[in-house]
Amino acid sequence: MSNPEFTDQLREYSHWREQLIQAIEMYVEWRIRYKLNDPHSTETLLNILSGLQHDKITLAFAAEFSRGKTELINALFFSETGVRLLPSSPGRTTMSPTEMFWDEKGGSYIRLLNIESRLEDVSLIEFKNNPERWTQIELDCDSPTQMQKAFKELVATKKVPREVAEKLGLWNEREAAEQGIIDPETVEIPCWRHALISFPHPLLKQGLCILDTPGLNALGTEPELTLSMLPNAQAIIFVLAADTGVTKSDLEMWKNHVCNSRGHSKQGLAVVMNKIDAMWDDLAGEEGYEDAIDKQVEASASILGLNEDVIFPVSAKQALLAKIKSDPKLLQKSRLDKLEHYLSNDILMQRRDILLQTISNKIGFLVNESLNLCNTKLENASKQLEEFQKMDFENHEMTAKLMAETRDQQNAYMSNVENFQASRKVFSVQAKMLVESFSKEKIDEIIKSSRQEMSKSLTTVNGHLN
Ligand SMILES: Nc1nc2c(ncn2[C@@H]2O[C@H](COP(=O)(O)OP(=O)(O)OP(=O)(O)O)[C@@H](O)[C@H]2O)c(=O)[nH]1
Ligand SMILES: [Mg+2]
Numbered sequence: 001m002s003n004p005e006f007t008d009q010l011r012e013y014s015h016w017r018e019q020l021i022q023a024i025e026m027y028v029e030w031r032i033r034y035k036l037n038d039p040h041s042t043e044t045l046l047n048i049l050s051g052l053q054h055d056k057i058t059l060a061f062a063a064e065f066s067r068g069k070t071e072l073i074n075a076l077f078f079s080e081t082g083v084r085l086l087p088s089s090p091g092r093t094t095m096s097p098t099e100m101f102w103d104e105k106g107g108s109y110i111r112l113l114n115i116e117s118r119l120e121d122v123s124l125i126e127f128k129n130n131p132e133r134w135t136q137i138e139l140d141c142d143s144p145t146q147m148q149k150a151f152k153e154l155v156a157t158k159k160v161p162r163e164v165a166e167k168l169g170l171w172n173e174r175e176a177a178e179q180g181i182i183d184p185e186t187v188e189i190p191c192w193r194h195a196l197i198s199f200p201h202p203l204l205k206q207g208l209c210i211l212d213t214p215g216l217n218a219l220g221t222e223p224e225l226t227l228s229m230l231p232n233a234q235a236i237i238f239v240l241a242a243d244t245g246v247t248k249s250d251l252e253m254w255k256n257h258v259c260n261s262r263g264h265s266k267q268g269l270a271v272v273m274n275k276i277d278a279m280w281d282d283l284a285g286e287e288g289y290e291d292a293i294d295k296q297v298e299a300s301a302s303i304l305g306l307n308e309d310v311i312f313p314v315s316a317k318q319a320l321l322a323k324i325k326s327d328p329k330l331l332q333k334s335r336l337d338k339l340e341h342y343l344s345n346d347i348l349m350q351r352r353d354i355l356l357q358t359i360s361n362k363i364g365f366l367v368n369e370s371l372n373l374c375n376t377k378l379e380n381a382s383k384q385l386e387e388f389q390k391m392d393f394e395n396h397e398m399t400a401k402l403m404a405e406t407r408d409q410q411n412a413y414m415s416n417v418e419n420f421q422a423s424r425k426v427f428s429v430q431a432k433m434l435v436e437s438f439s440k441e442k443i444d445e446i447i448k449s450s451r452q453e454m455s456k457s458l459t460t461v462n463g464h465l466n
Contacts, residue, residue: 005344006203013351059208060213061212061237069277071317072319074320087152097195112136112153122222161187243279273300276335
């Protein structure tokens with residue numbers, strides 16, 4: 001399998017994106033559960049989610065014709081098919097912008113939009129949403145030769161009367177004159193305006209989208225490509241040919257189409273200096289070869305106003321051959337590894353940063369708001385908890401005091417009870433003595449003695465009873 005590093009990084013990126021989606025989904029649920037959702041914020045969050053779910057990393061290859069864009073795409077991504085999958089040949093080859101991705105629902109296919117659709121006032125996006133308007137060719141992924149044959153349709157051309165070409169915006173008198181074509185009756189034009197390829201390549205399945213473009217002429221005539229597709233691409237890989245260096249038309253394309261789509265930061269931009277093998281000179285040998293490449297890189301960096309470290313000298317042709325033939329020495333010679341490393345690390349990292357930046361711009365304030373709300377609630381709850389704990393402590397103190405008082409009272413009561421018991425005992429002894437003192441015998445005795453004393457006193461006082 002080609003470029004495992006890029007595959008690994010892309011897989012890791014997809015995993016990271018999945019986790020991000022899950023976190024945002026959980027946040028949406030949390031807002032609903034605590035009734036913090038309002039229609040506007042919910043819509044913003046759902047839009048972010050949908051954007052993340054459909055997120056694709058688009059690598060666009062732009063350059064003048066015949067710089068080796070298509071060969072480079074074959075070498076980077078499609079070598080495991082064992083064939084030169086996308087047509088690449090001397091002269092003008094790629095006729096229309098070609099997007100490669102994986103459409104899970106649609107399976108493997110090539111969809112082609114006819115060139116005449118340029119006359120309709122319908123945008124490319126609208127056409128993309130309407131598959132019936134495209135000519136579809138099914139791809140048999142188990143048969144590289146069937147696919148190779150099907151891909152040939154991408155470069156199909158036809159001859160039409162000059163007026164028709166003119167009407168379609170595909171006739172340029174100056175350019176034709178430069179090629180020695182003067183006042184022709186018929187003009188050769190591409191059959192197709194745009195191509196969509198759905199292919200089950202592991203990288204495409206992970207969300208990678210590759211955009212191959214035709215040379216300057218086509219870029220100029222397809223405004224949607226310049227105005228929306230290139231600016232929206234995650235990275236643009238601008239291809240130069242090492243043997244020619246930066247030509248006038250390369251520079252024109254660089255300034256008008258590449259730099260304009262990247263803004264000042266020139267983020268997500270790599271320049272490939274292809275065809276280094278063409279600089280090999282038997283007489284100059286290895287050293288001369290190295291020097292020649294270094295000089296070209298230096299000169300190109302200075303003309304394009306770039307750092308030398310984003311200019312990658314490669315040989316796409318050698319790389320494709322090396323991968324198909326499993327020849328590590330040739331692969332090393334092609335120097336494709338440095339470009340692959342850059343795509344894996346820098347481009348994917350940049351994409352991650354950009355996504356994070358976009359998300360934090362769009363929903364960062366919502367998360368901050370929720371965080372502040374949570375912090376305030378937590379603070380209030382902590383304060384309440386503290387108060388409860390204090391009250392609980394005070395209650396403990398009060399209970400101990402009451403307990404001690406009760407215990408004292410209980411003790412006093414108990415000693416009272418004891419005193420009472422003792423008094424009761426004394427009382428009952430005394431009561432018994434009292435009752436005893438009133439017993440019948442004693443009363444009789446008292447009466448008897450009283451009577452005797454009374455009769456005695458009767459005789460004594462008067463001396464007579466009568
Ligand atoms: N020597 C050499 N030739 C190459 C290399 N890469 C591509 N070519 C050749 O250059 C020619 C053009 O390559 P393409 O890949 O078709 O170039 P392109 O930039 O896609 O061109 P258009 O589709 O016309 O815009 C083909 O004949 C390739 O075989 C390379 O690294 N070394
Ligand atoms: Mg091409």
